[in-house]
Amino acid sequence: MNVDNRSPLKQRILRSDGARFMAPLIVAIIAISLYTNGENGNFLGGDNLKNILLQVSVLGIIATGQTLLIAAGQLDLSVATLAALAGVIGATRINDGGSELWAVVLVLLICALFGLLWGILVAGLKIPPFILTLGGTSLFASIALRISKSSPVPARERFEWLGRAKVFGVQTPIWYFLIVVVIAAFVMRYTRFGRHVYATGSNEEASYLTGIPTARTKVLCFVISSTLAGFAGLVAMARISTGDPRNGSQLALQAIAAVVLGGGTLAGGRGSPIGTFIGVVLLAVVQSALTFNNVQTFWNDAVFGLVLIFAVVVTAIGDLRRRRFGARPILASFIRRNEPVQVPSEK
Template identity: 40%
Template structure:
């Protein structure tokens, strides 16, 4: 009798585990996590310096900038949109903050000024998308050029230096042994997780991406939330620009070039459907870490940057293919 009971318990245990595994496989985070683990282990095997504490800390710090930008990009893509202006907005916000400090404003005021610039640019993008009914890719492609041009005009094409030494803490400082850029990144992801998973706003964002017309008919003010989403994207780009400015201790008008592509890659690798409506913010963080580990490992191996672009492009195509296959 005891043997039968034990076998029944084992059978139920195996069944329960299989059900949990099947449910987990349906999660948007499943494949990104597997991909990250595979790449991490591969890089650890091919290079002895990869697992050193100094290198891993460097990877985390480098990932933090792209990961912060990718939060806003995730929100935009979840609604079925995209934001190509994040790189130039990042540069403009960083240079504005640097210029305000050089002009004599306290760092706190300068940081708020830089964040305000990013938020206003994002709100402008959202207004064109939501109320003028213009395609997000066209709107943000146009504002991409506008933001870069304004950054170059504002600085005269030269970096802004001479920033107060205390400002460097944000990009170079530590708290409890953890670098501040990493802490900023974690705080941003915690806030984004709460917003997307535990608030009505998050539910509306997913609903808009899943079926915009159905969301509108159900009473959701789609235009308002689209403006909010692009404002968040501009705000996270501005924050990343300010953190980078603090790390470099100068406002660089040419910073952020290509960062929009890295942010999109992090979102896609993280399992968010490019058509919107499905994804997880934790997956975006995993995607950003995957890119960071891949870049670092290939650099340690001495792989040419041109070859790295080919490898990253191939991985992104594979991620999109897997995403589309799961949607069918």
């Protein structure tokens, strides 16, 4: 057998799933940034980095919630229209003369209840979450249009503190995004609930028979994800001071894409908030780089699609090789033919 001479810490980092998925993304982010900066020196200059993060903070909050669901083997397509609905309800409450804080609490409560409903239907009646939340997507979109009478609802300047204030010179949405990611990363790694999420996603039946409360775990994931989607919707509304019922219709798919980029698989059991964070940043950097390099906007979606396809193909090849030939770097597996076969000397 091979003896691994690398230090234990180095081995652990190299062997961890996180590093396998994240390293290529970080390399891609740096490469794209340096290239674009070479073309246009403003790319890495001061405000643009903050702008990039600001652009994706709403997506990032939603994607973090989606990470929990995907790790538990679930999925929620309805988060995008739920976020839009949250924005519309928040803005409408203000116009009807309520306090901002009350509006925020009410919206989060409503979203949590929808999450609870999805969770109970999925865990209790074993309805496939894809179909269920596809239905929810249309439902929320329709309700948002009804409440807003099909036009954006102005929230005046009442939500400025939520979406446009700065703390230490950084806009609040970026803070929200970072805080949500840090808390989620802690929860997934260091809490019983987090481990239950991964176990449920890896093998639900085995987890249930071990005694893990799989149904409760799934319900909680839906509640957390929907609440985060509601919060993201409020932040988006506060940023533009308008509750737009048609806002962000692509957020759900982009969020799922970010989770998958960061190492999540729709089969469940994998995915991490930090990975998702890096996935979101990659999407943002790509988008921004396209603008800086004056690529026409109709290519945006194509590039987004290609990045995603490329990422899953590379992951799939890696998994396939790993299953067949054991863990080793992807490139080494392609040149396996020349290696001598090791016969175990004893058994």
